[in-house]
Amino acid sequence: MGELSKNSIFFSDQHLCHADILPPSEVRARIEVAILNFLKNLNSSNPEVTDLPLISRKMGNSRVRRGLLTDDSKIFLSHSFSTKSLMNENTANSFIRVWKVMEMCYQILIEEKKVTQRELFYKLLCDSPQYFTSQLQVNRTIQDLVALVRCSRYSLGIMASSRGAVAGRLLLQEPNQEIVDCSTCGSSGYAISGDLNLLENLVMKSDARYIIVVEKHAIFQRLAEDRVFNQIPCILITAKGYPDIGTRLLLHRMSREFPELPILGLVDWNPAGLAILCTFKFGSIAMGLEAYRYACNVKWLGLLKDDIEQLVPEESLIPLKPRDHQIAKSLSSSEILQDKYKEELSFMVQSGQRAEIEALYFHGFDFLAKYIGKKIVQADYI
């Protein structure tokens, strides 16, 4: 039974929790309902301060939903709750923080504005200095609020920052604007907006045959500049590091609009690179309630162990950092990795080394494009 509910696409899905994307009026309504219920309990014949039930964002509560007929896998958070109680000394302060952030977001929603996380930090700092001391704390509390009212961060009025870019054989059009041709955007590509509504409404057309997700900005720039999409008909997309919501949303939309296009990931050969690939592929536990929404079936094109052995000279390998080992540990202990990925990861850790994609330049300037082309043609990805 446990196995079934873990890996099923049937009714047990209803236990899998997610955050809704709602218009401001509905988010306000949810907050108002929460407050009214809280007050009702305070006012009842058995008055009590209701505990806050938050979906637990820990590994133990994460589940993998594997597609039966497709290769899509996603991380969901199940319905295990962690409670924050005012009566409990350990959670009293974080209990109060959740209400404070709720109040602040409510006000912002009434003004029909949006706020950045940093601005929210300063507002909270000035409003309630005894409860808020760091940005990290604010970020966690925001996630708590998401877990409580089950609305996405963006619906709560918090601006999404975006660093991503896209280039290649893709035509984009904002409603009532001119068509943008991403193959003539130069080596910096088209900047992906932080406005999630805008991204949802972009009209997309493409004659590409592949979508290539690139981890690093430098590699994206190199490929865009060399116009690799003219030799290999593809769309290039990057988040320039850890994937942000905007980039993931756009990638997800592309996977829905162009379902025949395989999505291939090009990352450095190290645990951090694999972690980035996995975030695009499955979502993340920290943003568990929103994560699943934008998961896509990304395949690992490179760098892979065989590539390292055949193409990367010994001197180009760099030792793994302590952080890499930490990431490797948490990746291998999660259930989501398939066997081949686990193999690659353990090989990385055993060798104690990592390699950057730039190491392929050992074979000359043109080599990267040839490498990608050859691997695609041979379907050499996992």
Added chain:
Amino acid sequence: MEGKHSIPNRLNLLKKIGELTRSLVEDLCNGRSPTLKIDQFSSYCSEDSGKCCCSYNLPKGKEILTLQRESQSRRFDALLRVLLIVQQLLQENKHGSKRDIYYMHPSVFKEQSVVDRAVNDICILLQCSRHNLNVVSVGNGLVMGWVRFAEAGRNFDCISSPNTAHQIPVHVEDVEDIISVAEYILIVEKESDHYAFDDRAVFQRLANDQFCRKNRCIVITGRGYPDVPTRRFLHLLIEKLRLPVYCLVDCDPYGIDILATFRFGSMQMAYDAKSLRLPGIQWLGAFPSDCEKYQLPQHCLLPLTTEDKQKAEGILHRCYVEREAPSWRNELQLMLDRGVKFEIEALSVHSLTFLSENYLPSKIQMGAFI
């Protein structure tokens, strides 16, 4: 002939590389140990009386590399190897980054810094900028507002949608046909060391508030410390449009260092300062004195750390501050005396639109910049 070689285009540079190589070979044939004379540049020193000889376009001295000393011969070797790669890049008209170059001979170079230094040395020897060697760096800048330009056949029309951000092109030398109806250029920068990935937060705020709809200007941001393409792009815009340039940074030593980098150039690119520095740029905010003026809540004022204080002292004593921006000293000193710093977001605590509807327009109108 001097005139012909002064334009650092591809053919001239290839010629120069040829001549340099020939002179080294001649030395060897005549039994002389080859040497390379490399000018040394420094954008500033800590002699704050203003009487030093630091200059943005004149070298401070010369370094002579010979093969007689082992450490220098390694540098010599690296330089020649990188030169060979650069020659190939220019001949085939391809581009590469410093990292790419490192990986071509990792066993010889051993460290990235060796390649970085060799590239700098070559720029000095050939009297050109890094991009002339076809060595590129990543560009992170964004531009929005009332400007239109073309790059390699593509039109960037920021005017049709003034609140949409466009990436600043990496190959600034291909930018042309710049047309603008802006009244000024505004640079907003933050260095992000927080857990919010918000190094573009202020730019986002301005876009969200539709700042460019009500204010005829061009807004530019990099990602903290400005990268070379962003600085070159700004330099070009200023050259063509001759508009006033205002800079908005956090009121902390890193913000002011970013401002100083824009205005005076950085140490690493000191040899190329004359094509990167923006002498007309003015500090719009945020000033330590803005605290009282705009009644910032006490809680937004964070204490200066030890590193902050050291950095602020360092900037205060840079020779160019005394020489060219003495009005900055007062504000810097005020920051050190009070021992506090604050970020641009602190200005939005009472009203999210305060920055775009109040602070920026009124400061610009009142001329409250230094």
